[in-house]
Amino acid sequence: MEAPLAQNNRQLELTTSPHQHSRWSTRRVMWTVVLALLPCAAAGLFFFGIRQALVILVAIAFANGAEFGAQRLRNRPISLNDGSATLTGMLLALTLPPDFSLTPTAIGAMIAIWLGKHVFGGLGHNIFNPALVGRAFLQAAFPVAMTTWSVPRMAVDTVTSATPLAAAKFENVRSELLPMLLGNIGGCIGETSALAIFLGGGFLILVGIVHWRIPAGVIGGTVVFSGLLWLANPGIYPSPVYQVLGGGLLFGAFFMASDWVTSPITTRGMWIFGLGIGLIVVFIRTAGSLPEGVMYSILLMNALVPLINRFTRPRVFGG
């Protein structure tokens, strides 16, 4: 029998404890989220046509290009394989209106990576959700294009307004709920199908990437605050279910608010964060001039996250 220790010590690894690790890594997490977004992307292609794939691909390509350029400029190792830029590009694309022009898409992706991430110091250091920073820029720079909606291929709605939220706000007309669940309504590429979002988002919760408290807080907050209004005057205000299924709320709750870097690290903080988003969403949708407010709500709450982290630290054991 071989006696492998008869010779000198072979090379042994020498690192500190622990000597076991969970299978997750930054890379694996990012790519898993990209995977979880595929149902939404598929729904977008299904309801709005194959051209949406171009929007998604352009966003991803330019996000990666921007990341490459920024890392080169900052003398940092190139880390495109960690999937972070791809994820940002994909998220941005899914929040754009269908058939959005490709040039503004590219610009938005680059802004997202540079102003949303690298200007803060790169991965892990940004305060605002990068995809939403890109989208906010596009909203300001291309306001008309950002609110021009395509009609879904199998539209059954007879409402004239392009999205259920706009219909409710400007015409006081309600869409049917089933199309809002399935996805053949007007809206952004990835946000119309609640079903696809639940599929991908639920998966992320199960594998421990999305902390369930955040979407629960966002949805719960929306339900509570819109519910109060609806109970007061159901004629004017849409029902909580309508608010949750309409617009980018679900997409924002599961895929944007839950972004690790820009959300709280404590469980109590996550509740405050989620409920805060819900409150601001209802506020903007109701009192603001826009029919939709998820993007701004998340960005505003992002700004409060460092403060939330500071004041919700857990108590030391026995202290």
Added chain:
Amino acid sequence: MKPTNFSGGIHPPRMKELTADCPFEVMLAPEQVVLPLSQHLGDQARLLIKKGDHVSRGMMIAAAAGMISAPIHTPVSGKVLNLRRHSSSSGFPIEAIPIQTDPHSNETSFMQPLSQAELTPELIRERVAQAGIVGQGGAGFPTAVKLVPPTSHQKPIELMILNGCECEPYLTRDYRFMLERPEDLLSGLQLMMKTVHCKRAVMVIEDNKPLAIQKMRQVVAPESNIEVRILKSRYPQGAEKMLVQATTGRRVPPGKLPFHLGILVVNVATAISIHDAVFQGLPAISAAITVSGRGIRRPANLIVPVGSSIRAVLEYCGGLNEDAARVVAGGPMMGIAQYDLNAPVLKTTSGILVLTSKEVPREKETACLKCGHCVKSCPMGLTPTLLVRLLQTHQMEKVAHSAISQCMECGSCAYTCPAHIPLVQWLRFGKRWAAQKHRITATNEYKR
């Protein structure tokens, strides 16, 4: 008070199946044993022998020196070699005495077993001290010092917790003791209870050990003051403070010990050693260890003479596999990676793991993603990512005022960190720094 589960912790893969069904094997002494003079917390033992002396198995070769110390005994008969500095499993070189084994000698110098009449608290405790028994849960605190009964000014010991959790993956030593020697375990526990006048004991076992639970329940059934309690399997359930919370609901405050709450926590292997010392006159000359991991040819549970080299143990188990990458003394979560296989097995060694690179996935470290997993998994309620960031940005004043000293280096945070940041390494650095700073501050104040 109602028992409560601690918050945090992790569920690493248990890997116990590699050795759970392996009964203890006794490994014969190798050609030479190297006995470090410090295998315990506290002062180094004082050498009683010199080069050229002849010793017999069980003889005391170094005496306890100081209030917190323990004697060292030789597990072999043979000739004493020169005292020297030797590598050790802690990574630091230590003073140790090598003894050349005489394989033909049958001489022993064991103590006389205590008679029924001699089973008084004082004599039991004296025997524990003479036998050099130290806590085998990992810390190596001299057990005789731990079993000093509280003074009239201190809280009496109301509860003794026998720790059968063995929450570290791979290790099955305590588990095998529960299956193979449950009566001796009970006996050791009762001896300890006697020394500190404790009337009640709870034995805690994690729910992943149903056979052990069954065995211990049977053995403990006639005792009205001892019960077996099952705890949900989670790492680090076996940590002292977690156990106290799980059994009594009380949290040991920072800076205090369970002793201050009238509770003592003891390890299964320690109880067995005490039984053997009292009823067989055996001093602490053997270490019961688990040799496991996918990198060792033949995983096993062994009784090994203290001072045997790690190399000798690994050879006994068939040697390393092709893909062995790391040798760890202890469990995978808190054990120490070894660079020199000549380091000796100590009284406090609980396991030797040979891990393959598949078992220890290593990825590049990235920036902190603020995921919050470390915060969620920390059983002590710390915020590892924040503390580490303070250290990385040299905000040492804030570190000094933080609760970093509460960190028990359990490894839960680093285990879950997706960014593969070496959190425990940073926290260790911060703890040492903060402790040193407090010592310097305290000394300066005293001088003033």
